[in-house]
Amino acid sequence: MSVEPFIHLAGVRKIYRGGGHEHLAISDATFDVLPGELVSLVGPSGCGKSTLLKILAGLHPHDGGEVRIGSTTHHFDPARDIGMVFQAPLLLKWRRILDNVLLPAELLGLPIAAARERARELLALVGLGGYEQKYPYELSGGMQQRAAIARALVHDPKLVLMDEPFGALDALTREKMNLELLRIWKESGKTIVFVTHGISEAVFLGTRVVVFTAGPARMADNFEIDLPRPRTLDLKTHERFGVYTRRIYKLLGME
Amino acid sequence: MNRAAPQAGRYALAVLAHLALLVAWYLFVRLGDVPQFVMPSPQATFQALLSPNYDWWANTLVTGTEIFGGYLLALVVGVVLALVFTWSKTLEALLLPVIVTLNMVPKVALGPLIIVWFKYGVFPNTIMAFSIAVFPILLTTARGLREIEPELLDLVRSLRGTRWQLFTKIQLPGSLPYIFAGMKVAAILAVAGAIVGEFLGSDKGLGYLMLQVQVTLDTPAMFMAVILITLLGMLLYDLVLLLERLFVPKDARVA
Numbered sequence: 001m002s003v004e005p006f007i008h009l010a011g012v013r014k015i016y017r018g019g020g021h022e023h024l025a026i027s028d029a030t031f032d033v034l035p036g037e038l039v040s041l042v043g044p045s046g047c048g049k050s051t052l053l054k055i056l057a058g059l060h061p062h063d064g065g066e067v068r069i070g071s072t073t074h075h076f077d078p079a080r081d082i083g084m085v086f087q088a089p090l091l092l093k094w095r096r097i098l099d100n101v102l103l104p105a106e107l108l109g110l111p112i113a114a115a116r117e118r119a120r121e122l123l124a125l126v127g128l129g130g131y132e133q134k135y136p137y138e139l140s141g142g143m144q145q146r147a148a149i150a151r152a153l154v155h156d157p158k159l160v161l162m163d164e165p166f167g168a169l170d171a172l173t174r175e176k177m178n179l180e181l182l183r184i185w186k187e188s189g190k191t192i193v194f195v196t197h198g199i200s201e202a203v204f205l206g207t208r209v210v211v212f213t214a215g216p217a218r219m220a221d222n223f224e225i226d227l228p229r230p231r232t233l234d235l236k237t238h239e240r241f242g243v244y245t246r247r248i249y250k251l252l253g254m255e
Numbered sequence: 256m257n258r259a260a261p262q263a264g265r266y267a268l269a270v271l272a273h274l275a276l277l278v279a280w281y282l283f284v285r286l287g288d289v290p291q292f293v294m295p296s297p298q299a300t301f302q303a304l305l306s307p308n309y310d311w312w313a314n315t316l317v318t319g320t321e322i323f324g325g326y327l328l329a330l331v332v333g334v335v336l337a338l339v340f341t342w343s344k345t346l347e348a349l350l351l352p353v354i355v356t357l358n359m360v361p362k363v364a365l366g367p368l369i370i371v372w373f374k375y376g377v378f379p380n381t382i383m384a385f386s387i388a389v390f391p392i393l394l395t396t397a398r399g400l401r402e403i404e405p406e407l408l409d410l411v412r413s414l415r416g417t418r419w420q421l422f423t424k425i426q427l428p429g430s431l432p433y434i435f436a437g438m439k440v441a442a443i444l445a446v447a448g449a450i451v452g453e454f455l456g457s458d459k460g461l462g463y464l465m466l467q468v469q470v471t472l473d474t475p476a477m478f479m480a481v482i483l484i485t486l487l488g489m490l491l492y493d494l495v496l497l498l499e500r501l502f503v504p505k506d507a508r509v510a
């Protein structure tokens with residue numbers, strides 16, 4: 001018996017209209033995400049992966065196909081079960097780190113004392129214990145992004161959407177953050193959809209990789225990543241790791 | 256090194272420079288044997304304060320009401336209009352060019368019209384101060400609101416945050432440095448607006464008083480009126496600076 005998917009996408013289309021012409025942003029996205037999966041969406045700029053994330057977040061309507069989030073066992077409330085992380089940390093400059101993490105709890109009107117307690121735990125989880133009272137400018141880019149991840153988790157959402165969250169970081173920090181994310185994912189048990197244009201990052205993190213191509217924007221492949229866990233950086237020399245990355249390079253016409 | 260010491264030194268220098276100006280004024284009048292109706296001495300000017308005919312306190316209160324009233328109105332209208340523009344792109348595209356054009360109208364030229372429309376008195380002069388102060392606040396606030404990252408708005412929308420939450424938690428604090436930049440320019444303009452209004456048509460206020468004493472060539476009283484107007488302007492400006500210091504972190508201030 002198969003597990004009921006948490007996200008079910010079938011033939012999802014998105015068309016942007018403007019300036020008298022239409023632009024097909026997503027032509028036919030069809031894939032499922034199981035509860036607790038970390039799915040990488042990988043592809044070049046303009047392939048529609050970020051658009052798809054916005055559709056999942058309920059920020060954009062889609063123009064065709066089916067988008068279903070939640071299952072009988074994993075109920076999904078679109079008004080409160082979304083956590084988002086973007087390429088820039090987007091912390092509020094005028095708020096201390098703890099108060100930044102609390103923003104979603106405030107927006108949702110959650111009991112603030114309990115939320116504050118949870119925010120402290122999450123800051124410890126992302127390795128920012130002791131930085132609660134700092135201002136964003138006092139933290140490095142990587143640390144700010146950790147705070148942004150804590151913010152995305154503070155209201156205990158069932159789904160976390162990440163749009164190239166480590167794209168602006170230097171290579172070393174990025175690798176470190178990849179390991180951190182895997183640890184946070186394991187400890188929080190969240191379903192994560194992770195958009196990236198980094199092919200090795202997509203394979204390294206994902207339980208599954210969905211590949212998108214641009215011009216025309218379409219979904220090109222969707223496959224499971226069968227690599228041992230916990231994943232360590234050694235894995236990047238694993239034979240199958242190379243097989244997976246080559247498969248994606250090929251799809252993107254780079255081989 | 257103590258930072259307070261050079262700070263105190265600067266204040267001392269500022270006070271000293273003003274005292275020097277006073278002394279220079281005194282020496283110029285005294286040594287140059289300048290007639291009082293051309294330029295009164297500092298003593299003569301301050302003696303004008305003692306003349307009961309001029310009702311200094313009431314007139315200062317009237318002008319102060321016009322300046323502060325017009326300024327507050329400009330602040331509220333400017334910020335609210337800029338905020339409305341973030342709600343509707345169409346409205347912004349429609350109204351902003353008109354506002355830029357209106358900004359080009361010399362507000363002083365509107366004075367006679369404002370008197371036709373609102374008679375003369377405190378109210379039209381308040382409108383005069385408002386009409387000249389509202390544009391810098393509106394334009395800088397609109398600019399500040401545009402500077403806020405769209406992803407931050409996405410974050411709030413993904414949690415179904417209300418417009419009010421968006422405004423109070425993100426837009427207002429985010430654009431505050433810009434609002435204050437506009438408020439500083441507007442503070443100086445509001446004073447000019449109120450005085451011009453009083454020149455054009457009024458029966459009380461410091462500007463009105465200046466026209467009265469001009470007829471009798473009571474130059475010391477005119478000097479005193481100018482000094483009081485300047486003090487009103489300084490009070491408003493310093494109040495704005497104080498609020499900025501309280502609400503905007505130093506590294507976020509604009510101009």
